[in-house]
Amino acid sequence: MTTAEIRQRPVGELLRQWREQRRLSQLELSNQAEVSTRHLSFLETGRSTPSRDMVLHLADRLDVPLRERNTLLVAAGYAPVYTRTSLDAxxxxxxxxxxxxxxxxxxxxxxxxxxxxxxxxxxxxxxxxxxxxxxxxxxxxxxxxxxxxxxxxxxxxxxxxxxxxxxxxxxxxxxxxxxxxxxxxxxxxxxxxxxxxxxxxxxxxxxxxxxxxxxxxxxxxxxxxxxxxxxxxxxxxxxxxxxxxxxxxxxxxxxxxxxxxxxxx
CATH class of the missing domain: 3.30.450.180 (Beta-Lactamase)
Structure with missing residues (x-):
């Protein structure tokens, strides 16, 4: 996925996609992440903007791979936190x-x-x-x-x-x-x-x-x-x-x- 494509997709949409891919309801994810269902709904619809820590917290509960966690951070307007080092480095x-x-x-x-x-x-x-x-x-x-x-x-x-x-x-x-x-x-x-x-x-x-x-x-x-x-x-x-x-x-x-x-x- 290119950077332009990432920017075109809001972080809430990406979070919802990962939640659905993990076959979790909003209630199930909110219980696992210990956030309110209402707040999670606001994040997915774009009515609220997640903090950097919230993006990482939800990504952890959704077992999102590191590469895609960086994608979520970029979509939310934050810098990636996981390095991608060459194997020869x-x-x-x-x-x-x-x-x-x-x-x-x-x-x-x-x-x-x-x-x-x-x-x-x-x-x-x-x-x-x-x-x-x-x-x-x-x-x-x-x-x-x-x-x-x-x-x-x-x-x-x-x-x-x-x-x-x-x-x-x-x-x-x-x-x-x-x-x-x-x-x-x-x-x-x-x-x-x-x-x-x-x-x-x-x-x-x-x-x-x-x-x-x-x-x-x-x-x-x-x-x-x-x-x-x-x-x-x-x-x-x-x-x-x-x-x-x-x-x-x-x-x-x-x-x-x-x-x-x-x-x-």
Whole structure:
């Protein structure tokens, strides 16, 4: 969203949008924020102007991400309070060191770190097992891991359970959109949906099959099929937009064959 677009939308309208997105009534939010329903109504309709502290207070109760909290502040006429530091800046040296320790410490299993838009920022050497054979145009400096996974020129032809894994990734992105209705993420979701897939896409989260504990990534490696599950990690109590949006995904072997193959590599 551009600065001009932000200024065109009053802060009250943005607050109401976030409240509705969180499926809260004015009464529910007023109780959580400990403000009167009447005052909240006045803020949303523009009859009252929120203070800087009130904007941050309501944003906290609505669990608004840091990037969007800055947007709310600007719309209300205040300066942003959350920095957006480049990952290469000296201030984030210790953050980068922590990321590198996590990634290298996770070898011999794949691990990656991505930003809000699922662009690859770093990864360990074991990730090459997953991306082997992907087209160069998907592996440039601006690699998007979701496009890489589901594009027919990427990992998709090697993923044995493509329909299942595709449903999992798209579901994950939908939940992110429910939390943050970001136009760039919406465009990414629409692009991923347009990629061809001949496999059935089961709604495994609603109707899991027997003995299904997790959704595995099952991918061909030579004449073998490797199986992984993953965990997601974020930084606790971030006060910088960049740090808040970093996500580390670590893959673990889901069976003994995968563990043995990855260890041997």
């Amino acid at each position: 000296p201030e984030l040296a210790q953050v980068k060191l922590a990321i590198r320790q996590i990634l290298t410490g996770h070898d011999p299993y794949p691990a990656v770190v991505v930003d809000r838009y699922w662009n690859l920022l770093d990864g360990n050497s074991s990730g090459a097992v997953l991306t082997a054979g992907a087209a160069p145009h998907l592996m440039g400096p601006a690699t998007n891991v979701l496009k890489l996974a589901l594009h027919p020129d990427g990992m998709a032809p090697r993923i044995v359970n493509l329909g299942e894994w595709r449903a999992h990734l798209l579901g994950q992105l939908r939940r992110q959109l429910d939390a943050v209705a970001d136009p760039e993420l919406i465009a990414l979701y629409q692009e991923l949906k347009s990629y061809p897939c001949d496999d059935e896409e089961p709604d495994i989260e609603l109707m899991p099959g027997p003995n299904n504990l997790i959704v595995p990534l099952r991918i061909r490696h030579g004449d073998q099929v490797l199986s992984f599950f993953s965990t997601i990690a974020t930084f606790g109590t971030p006060l910088d937009v960049t740090v808040a949006e970093l996500v580390i995904e670590s893959f673990f072997p889901a069976d003994e064959l995968t563990r043995a193959v990855m260890t041997s590599l």
